[in-house]
Amino acid sequence: MPMLSDFISLFFPQYCSGCNALLIQSEKAICSSCFIELDRFKCQTAKNKFVFGRIEVEEYVSAFDLIKDSVLHKILHNVKYRNDKKSANILGIELGKRIKQLKLHNKIECIIPVPISKKKLKRRKFNQSEEIAKGMSQIITAPVETNWLMRKNNLKSQTFSSRLQRAANVKEEYYLNKKKTLQQKCLLIIDDIVTTGATIQSCLEVINKDEYSIYIASVAKTQKD
Numbered sequence: 001m002p003m004l005s006d007f008i009s010l011f012f013p014q015y016c017s018g019c020n021a022l023l024i025q026s027e028k029a030i031c032s033s034c035f036i037e038l039d040r041f042k043c044q045t046a047k048n049k050f051v052f053g054r055i056e057v058e059e060y061v062s063a064f065d066l067i068k069d070s071v072l073h074k075i076l077h078n079v080k081y082r083n084d085k086k087s088a089n090i091l092g093i094e095l096g097k098r099i100k101q102l103k104l105h106n107k108i109e110c111i112i113p114v115p116i117s118k119k120k121l122k123r124r125k126f127n128q129s130e131e132i133a134k135g136m137s138q139i140i141t142a143p144v145e146t147n148w149l150m151r152k153n154n155l156k157s158q159t160f161s162s163r164l165q166r167a168a169n170v171k172e173e174y175y176l177n178k179k180k181t182l183q184q185k186c187l188l189i190i191d192d193i194v195t196t197g198a199t200i201q202s203c204l205e206v207i208n209k210d211e212y213s214i215y216i217a218s219v220a221k222t223q224k225d
């Protein structure tokens with residue numbers, strides 16, 4: 001006998017975020033062949049005492065290497081610009097598994113997604129890093145904290161500012177919510193993609209390193225030689 005979920009998928013077909021193929025019942029957001037494809041880009045190593053700018057963290061872990069025009073590239077684009085919350089969640093689960101493999105899950109007390117401004121949140125409906133963090137917390141049992149590390153609204157449009165000015169602006173965009181006291185001391189900061197590391201560095205600059213041990217994880221990192 002057909003199940004209710006079969007009828008639902010008949011009327012609301014779901015398509016793969018990586019290749020647009022029609023998903024079958026057991027697949028969620030990403031089809032199984034895209035998952036196999038993703039496997040090829042798994043990051044094998046974590047980086048101990050990794051440095052962002054001049055700031056050292058305990059460890060930096062990325063689930064995947066980001067290759068231009070790859071399936072992952074497409075999925076992350078859909079997450080960021082097409083409200084693909086489900087894929088963000090699934091990538092978060094994958095990142096969580098990676099953290100667990102590396103046996104870091106027992107150390108992490110709190111997961112902190114890189115924040116976006118309230119203005120941007122309104123426009124985009126959700127913060128992709130937060131969805132990734134939520135997926136991850138299904139694998140490693142640490143709470144997700146979104147009310148401590150915050151991002152300011154841009155004071156003015158950056159469209160016409162120079163690259164240098166933009167970089168300077170980014171530096172001052174994060175702050176800690178003074179009304180919130182964080183009990184946990186071992187933190188995992190989550191971002192979707194790490195490219196130059198400038199965003200993570202800006203976040204780290206507002207956190208007191210004597211007080212917290214900090215781990216960083218991203219779904220993808222761009223390869224640098």
Ligand SMILES: [Zn+2]
Pocket residue numbers: 016017018019020021030031032033034035
């Ligand atoms: Zn696919």
